[in-house]
Amino acid sequence: METVYKLTNKDSKTRAGCYNEKQWGQNVTHTEPGAKELCGPGWLHAYASPLLAVLLNKAHANFDESTMQLWECEAEVGLRKADKIGCTKITTIRQISLPSFTTVQRQAFAILVTKQVYKESSFQVWSDNWLSNKDRSVTAASAAYAATNATCAANAATNAAYAAAYAAAYAANAAYAAAYAATRAARAANAANLDLIAIAQEALKY
DSSP: OEEEEEEEOTTSEESTTSTTOEEOOTTEEEEOOOOSOTTSTTSEEEBSSHHHHHHHGGGTTOOOTTTOEEEEEEEEEEEEOSSOEEEEEEEEEEEEOOOOOOHHHHHHHHHHHHHTTOOOHHHHHHHHHHHTTSOOOHHHHHHHHHHHHTTTTSOHHHHHHHHHHHHHHOGGGHHHHHHHHHHHHHTSTTOTTOOHHHHHHHHTTO
16 A cells, blocks of 8 residues: 545545546545556546646646645555556545645646657757746747647647647646646656656746
8 A cells, every 4th residue: 555645526526427426535445446548437546746636637637726625545556657646446544735836836847847758959948948037928938839839739749848838828727738738748758757746846946
């Protein structure tokens, strides 16, 4: 058994209203067989860090961030990916405080993640300028977004770059775009050593 983290809605439920709805709460346990793909019904989903649970919410469960709950859990882990964990058994032990992020921190997370998998030179220059605060203008971000938009279906790394630039250009949608950038980056061909927890911790410095 190991410690993982799980999000629920305000009523301590996941998949509310669906055939696989589950009610969670203190010391509640659910199990699944661990069958088929991680995103399917055969697994219970969790995160390795409270930071990732919040940062990736918009691309996964998409709970209302003003009311969602975060649980510290004990779990039997059967499958790991950079952005999520698949468990065959989870017990929600206690509710814990949600980490909070500024818009700039979410934008930084998107950019820092994408830099690991998308090495196109103009994107790297733009992202370095953004991260160093040399140029965080909407104009520059929009140009980076336009450059990646034309080829955003090419592969997961380009998808991530598109989302990262979008996060910088359109601050109001930074939460969703950052989550999308991370999930796309995690699926990139060169993402084997992608450490999203370390990147999330780095983003908190911005």
